Amino acid sequence: MPIPAANDPQALRQAVLDHMHVGMTNQTLLAEEGGPLLMESAEGIYVTDVEGNKFIDGISGMYFRNAGHGREEIAKAIYDQLTSISMNVYSGATPKTIQLAAKLAEIAPGDLSRTFFCQGGSEANESSLKMAQAYHVRRGDKGRYKVISREGSYHGSTYGTMWLGGHPGFPRTDYQPKPANVVTVGQPHYYHDTYGASSAEENGERAALEIEKAILFEGPESVSAVIGEPVSQPLGGVVPPSNYWPMVREICDKYGVLLIFDEVITGFGRLGEWFGADFVGVTPDIMSFAKGITSGYFPVGGSISTQKIADSFAGGPDKVWSHMYTYSAHPGGAAAAFANLAIVERENLVENARVRGEQISESLDEMKAKHPIIGDTRGVGLIQGIEFVKDRETKEHFDASVGVNAMLTEELRTRGVWIRVPAYILPLAPPLTITADQTDELTGIIDEALGAVERRLGVEA
């Protein structure tokens, strides 16, 4: 088969079906849907496909395009960097990356001040987990290898990270057995409280105590770290009550367990604060980041640690932290990050995320009053979600065979919003550049699309 021309949508779609493994779907489903979205250009919050259809990008690509689309200054910064020095060498560093590490130490909470760079979120979490365990070993705690993570979270798709958490969209049936170091507990989620709690705070307290119980059950001397996102995305922007993370921090300190925040989505402004750690008022020992650091214009991730952790790797050859990736600390990524962070600062995008988040929350509340299929709306800043239910009383979800998510994806798409809706949650995470009018445009379309889905389901609004 010849290589398809870039301006021939039909040939491109056929070539996707013939030659690509497209993540999280397959050729049969893609063929039924008429092929994947073939993007040709993008500007601000909008993406345009090869046939000229324009969509609001409702989830910022994949929660990464914080500074919005079409940023020539980021592209130019990458070009300028690659035309001077375009690589890093084994155990080396380039000026741009060094400057970025210093910048991160400036904006990161607490004394998080030393960064290991990689290419994405899964690698960042892998690095954070390895860093935590190596830290314990340097201190003589060789038995601390277990990691406590929380159901409903997502921390990546490598073998080391995919078993952490329990994203409903990522069944693990193909990848047995579960690694022996992974311990799973619940997380605060008052809407689906399983602790018999009578308030969100009690739900948070019980969830924190479940971590303590797990540490004691496993034996504190065997536990390396607790990992969690300050605000969890997979279940649709579940915001923990304010007592939860401070309690978890205390529990970790009590048993010598490290706290790792996965800020792959929450970092760099999405919650209306620079980091989720700022939002929840707790500083972790290690923080994983990716996505928003470059708004996805260059693949960059990393793990930033406190000085205490960093110091354990100083000294002779036996202290060295043996960990690397070929493309770690790529200067092109550092240039992209600098240009991106300059935009975030200059355009006050962190504050905009906060204000637009409040606007979205209000609209979601109004929609909830109108649409019976909405069970719950939640979120903060520009990570929000709507959960659909068949029955508000029982909170039962529609059977997967009804395909509510596919219906909603279609109704949104025909009205000009691009969000591929997973099983029973509509995730909402537009670029941080979204204006008040564009926010109204987005929520207005969601409102209309929900009405259309309810009509198709025969549900009376």
Ligand SMILES: Cc1ncc(COP(=O)(O)O)c(C=O)c1O
């Ligand atoms: C919270 C969180 N952690 C980690 C990851 C994995 O990042 P990546 O896909 O860049 O490996 C993701 C990806 O969506 C994420 O949302």
